[in-house]
Amino acid sequence: MPEGDVSMAEESNNGSGLDYIMSLEDVPSKLPPHLELFKTRVLCNNDAPVHTETIQYSGAYATLGVDNSVRLDNFCENFKVEVKRLTDSDMEFDLIGIDPAIANAFRRILISEVPTMAIERVYIANNTSVVQDEVLSHRLGLVPIRADPRLFEYPENAGDDKNEKNTIVFKLHARCRVGQPRITVKSDKLKWLPNGSELPCEDVRSNAGSKPKTFTSFTCSQDSLPEFSGNSISVTYPDIILAKLGPGQEIELEAHAVKGIGRTHAKWSPVATAWYRMLPEVVLLEDVVDEVADELKNKCPANVFDIEDFGKGNRRATVARPRDCTLCRECIRGGKEWEDRVSLRRVKHHCIFTIESTGALPPEVLFTEAVKILEDKCERVITELS
């Protein structure tokens, strides 16, 4: 596009160096349209997607006189977040004007670095059920717990000390009496013990006078702390099956939850999953009319296309709901002529982000936590470098 933006050239007239060159009238400041397309769109052809990568190098278009460097003011101006759906457990929002690499960083942090509380140690006093101890412990570990991890410390920081700052204790006692039908033990049987462990530590039973030593050393009850007074700690879902008990079988155990991150074990991951997809863009390369338009509309299982009537019984296909496109590529199946009619694209710098929370924190809080973690990381890099 050789016409150049005259107004922009006038604005930065007094500059020197690159700015001066940029201000010259015959220097293009924009990319030619085909390169602009390749830079900003993924073309989802029938055989394979092309131009999937983002162009990071600042001087990638230097020969064309276009500056490709990332500018903070540019980013601030163009960046937008639109929340599309928000419930207790999941959320969908658009990140507009962001590089997919950054969106991916958030996704990665959400999956593996935002901490939660999960059951890590299980002290089994009695388990006569068919579920083996370690399998039961594994199942307990995967039960999501409604407790704000920000109020707790990592256990590594406290050494061996298990205090009210780093441990949540649950008790589970279920029994199926002889002569009764078998019962299903669900996660609502897990009862929070704000005063810490009740099981006596076996190896120190000598000092009978004082309180028997248990597996935790709480200085005060957790529910006396102001942050838990309002909302007590519990499991997120009361109906997770833990075990089934036959007549005469019993489970008695204590489970200790600690803070951790998803990279260590998936049970600490705060999200069921978090992912993004790039905004779909469906472009009709030529006018699709009449029967072909009907055919196109019927081809799409996601119902992306509509038919527009423009008088005299003439119909034309329009792209009505491109966001619904699942990229099933039905519309470009069936020969070259269809590939020439429809072009499926993805907008690279527009990510539709979805977070499915497991319930420890609401999804919007999870995202802000992820942003904070990324901030921390950046700061660490900056301090290391300086």
Added chain:
Amino acid sequence: MDGGWKTDDGIQMVDGDNFRPKCIYVAVMMRRIMDAILNKDAMDDKDYVGNKRLELSGQLISLLFEDLFKSMTTEVKNLTDKMLDKPDKARNFDMSTNIITLGLERTLSTGNFEIKRFRMERKGMTQVLQRLSFIGAMGHMTRVSPQFEKSRKVSGPRALQPSQWGMLCPCDTPEGEACGLVKNLALMTHVTTDEEEGPLISMCYLLGVEDLELLSAEELHTPDSFLVIFNGLILGKHRKPLRFAAAIRKLRRDGKIGEFVSVYVNEKQHCVYLASDGGRVCRPLVIADKGISRIKQHHMKELVDGVRTFDDFLRDGLLEYLDVNEENNALIALYEGDATSETTHIEIEPFTILGVIAGLIPYPHHNQSPRNTYQCAMGKQAMGNIAYNQLRRMDSLLYLLVYPQRPLLTTKTIELVGYDKLGAGQNATVAVMSYSGYDIEDAIVMNKASLDRGFGRCIVMKKYSAVIQKHSNDTSDRILRPNRTADTAGRMQILDDDGIAAPGEILKPFDIYVNKQSPIDTRTPKSGSAANLPDSAYRSNAQSFKGHGGEVIDRVVLCSDKDKNMCIKFLIRHTRRPELGDKFSSRHGQKGVCGTIVQQEDFPFSEKGICPDLIMNPHGFPSRMTVGKMIELLGGKAGVSCGRFHYGSAFGERSGHADKVEAISETLVSKGFNYSGKDFIYSGITGCPLQAYIFMGPIYYQKLKHMVLDKMHARGSGPRVMLTRQPTEGRARNGGLRVGEMERDCLIAYGASMLIYERLMLSSDPFEVQVCTACGLLGYYNHKLKTGICSSCKNGDNISTMKLPYACKLMIQELQSMNIVPRLKLADA
């Protein structure tokens, strides 16, 4: 009997002085031989399944019993004779012998059938049923082993016989030396048992068989006469063989004679064969009259409603069993629609030509045939549920999957066999792409989060036992309450107060699980009470645990063994999550080891947020041609998205027992997937989309019992063999890794002599010897004089010291003991 008897070899026997039937029999045999010489086509095929008989346990045991019974009677007679020879006949006479009990027990426990009376000498006739997996047990029970030895290099008996159709599984045979010889029964095969012959023979005569006694040789072989041969003996002739056969078949369908009696007209040999003997394989078929099936819609409805069973179909003459020979007289249509007016039978379902194990493979008819065979071998090694009572059993080794699943893509066989209730695998979401380079050579990249959530987790149960031995001098081992203050207390932490490890305790290596003590003296008879031995008369014989650590005691059983000693059995359980090198396999003979385990965030994800459980390299497909696996992926993906189990029975597309790819594709499209199952995937590392659409969906994956933990082995220094002082061999003895002959050759060729020197001597069995340079014999080192001395020269003048492998020194001395004198000639290097 009229015609005569036959021996067990099926040859006509002489009844009294009447040699006529035997003569005719021999003549007919000669006629057949001459026919075969003139015309090679008339030759019998010894690999033809109709000419084979399977031996069942009942027949073998009855043979064994007959032998033992006869032995017993002679033994009793001998005893009685001896008794009668004695003067005091009034003495208590015990004629009870336990020859039969002992004989049966011995034969069944060793598996060696040695019956001299019948010149039978066979090994491995009884086998312990494989209980490592449910499918393994099923496969073992349908196995057919050949009688002759496997070393013979003939292809005939190994080749797939067309007559195996529907009787023996074409896929399920082991690889290697027993390939094609060991077979497996197909799904609906029945093996007949002996049926009484007398009534059948008299019925034949009633149906117009002309007795052999009344015929001349000329009459016997007139062109229109057919010999009637019943279980190998000639009954006579019949002029209208087809009518005779039809009459017998009608009687059979009406249930007047046994359903497994077969009749078959051989036009070429002018014979009608009747068979009621045991060991024939046969299978059920739907009877058709002039091409119209006898089973009608209302019959099937009754079957679905549960009013009618398979036996009712048989009794009502809608189905019948045909053996391989009688199949030659039938025209069998594959489907009802294919039937013509000549058709006599219709197949029940084509997938029944496969056996139980091959029936687990979805879409086997789309796979390259050896892949199905490989899967048949591997399906038996898959971990999963083995039985409903699996947690109450005490097997010496048991592999279980923690979360077994039912395959998303099932087959009819799976439902019939019950594999959907006792599965051995999990539905893994597989992405067929290359990732990280750790997936070459069939390796699999696994998702760590999936493993965290329980994918591939398994339980290994092992049985350990301890016997409280009673010794010959009335002393006995004892179990002691652990001494909690002694220095071994740490190793005795898991013991209960009774000295036996408590269930639920977690074991560490070298933990003592039974605190047993044995008396020091077990020979000399003790005076007085054996129980009051002092503690000093016992030494510790505690059994310590040798394992990896982290195992748990699952159960402890106290019982008595066959010598009435108390026996304590421990079932020790180890829960393992998959690790690098564990073996996995799909149901299409595509095995692979876990190459690397990758964090979930590094894994690719789809537009719908789906992240695969494992990644398989696409190079596994072109050369293996397992198209069935691809269809399984498509069908599984359609199955999860529409909520219906899809089917992939063998040859099932036509009869609706397998979903067609077109239909599956339609389902996929309606659920927003691409018709080909290829998804738009984002890289988890860069965040950008991948430059290809990725074939992704669920495939049923089996975890095989070969795990790294049981196999890995390395040694720095360790135990040595006493005799040669070389390192021991094998993982169980913590042995060394041998530089073998071929490795040595490579090193020689390369010229790495110092390396050879190190591996073959320094790291193996170096030994310092004193050699006398004068006589060349080995001397010894005198520690008092601090010199080497040659014992043949009686001095130490010419001794030099050198290093030899101990094995070399040993050989020199062994040769000397045989009066061969090897002399070493030393020269300065």
